[in-house]
Amino acid sequence: MxxxxxxxxxxxxxxxxxxxxxxxxxxxxxxxxxxxxxxxxxxxxxxxxxxxxxxxxxxxxxxxxxxxxxxxxxxxxxxxxxxANCKLMPGAKSLIEHLHKHNVPMALATSSGEDSYHLKVDKNHSEIFSLFPYKTFGSSDPTVKQGKPHPDIFLVTAAKFPERPAPEKCLVLEDAVNGVKSAVAAGMQVVVVPDTRIDKALLTEATQILNSLEEFKPELFGLPPFDD
Structure with a gap:
């Protein structure tokens, strides 16, 4: 694609x-x-x-x-x-920090409710997640009418940016088949880092499939590359 x-x-x-x-x-x-x-x-x-x-x-x-x-x-x-003691996935911290450093507008679009989010983040990860200026908590946000694979969460989240970017200007990073379908339904490109047990044939709608966020190359999407 x-x-x-x-x-x-x-x-x-x-x-x-x-x-x-x-x-x-x-x-x-x-x-x-x-x-x-x-x-x-x-x-x-x-x-x-x-x-x-x-x-x-x-x-x-x-x-x-x-x-x-x-x-x-x-x-x-x-x-x-x-x-409360969950860990960051490989490459997550460095990618978030990189995009923040280069002023790339970012947002979090999670199906978790707000209470669940704080349970997972507050103890060990509040600093890195504070770099997201906009967050949508699908399970507790009344504006997210339906969960993934419906497009609601990504459309609601994109609308929070002051620039109101068109869907085609938004890139979604996901790990699940339903998440890919949701992003595509929203008219957005999507990079997926799936569980190794997921059949790749279910991910044909994804723009790109990676083994880890560590493999993500921002420059392919016109974003600032990582410093050498």
């Missing part, structure tokens, strides 16, 4: 900047194990990028759990303390 110059960069968070996806797997498996169920990767694929209430609805329905989506969310909240 042809790469075109951009002016603004939108970042997903879970699985792209923070290693929370494995922690979500642990959290959800702990809950569903009580009912003799398994939280499989195929199920995980269906809900990556979903809002919290959508995730709860999908899991309780797919696994036929004897609990309501609201009860599932309550169980999740009891175990969310494990996110």
């Amino acid at each position: 042809g790469i075109k110059p951009v002016t603004h960069v939108l970042f997903d968070m879970d699985g792209l900047l923070l290693n929370t996806e494995d922690l979500y797997t642990e959290l959800f498996q702990n809950i569903v194990s009580k009912y003799g169920k398994n939280y499989t990767f195929d199920l995980k694929m269906k809900l990556m990028g979903s809002q919290a209430h959508e995730t709860a609805e999908i899991i309780t329905s797919e696994l036929d759990l004897p609990m309501t989506p609201e009860e599932f969310q309550q169980e999740c909240q009891k175990g969310e303390s494990l996110f």
Whole structure:
């Protein structure tokens, strides 16, 4: 897919900047194990990028759990303390700092709710995340009507920039199939750093597929290159 110059960069968070996806797997498996169920990767694929209430609805329905989506969310909240010690993904810090240094407009577009965001960030990562002047928390923002793969979160986030960039001038950085679909639906280019278990055939809409953010070359998108 042809790469075109951009002016603004939108970042997903879970699985792209923070290693929370494995922690979500642990959290959800702990809950569903009580009912003799398994939280499989195929199920995980269906809900990556979903809002919290959508995730709860999908899991309780797919696994036929004897609990309501609201009860599932309550169980999740009891175990969310494990996110407090999540780690930054390789290349995340240097890329954010680089774009900030060169005054490239950036924003965070996460499906997490605001409380969940603070749980993951405040203890160890508040300084690096403070470099995002604009943040959208999909699960707690009423203007984000539908989660990924719908385009809402990226359109809402792009509208926060004072320049109001056209979608084609925005680059999305993602890790999930639903995130790629969301960005494409929003009319934006998207670079994806997927879990190695994801079939690349599901990512054909992505502008570029990388193994790590460390491989990202800003200059390909008309952005300032890393200093040698």
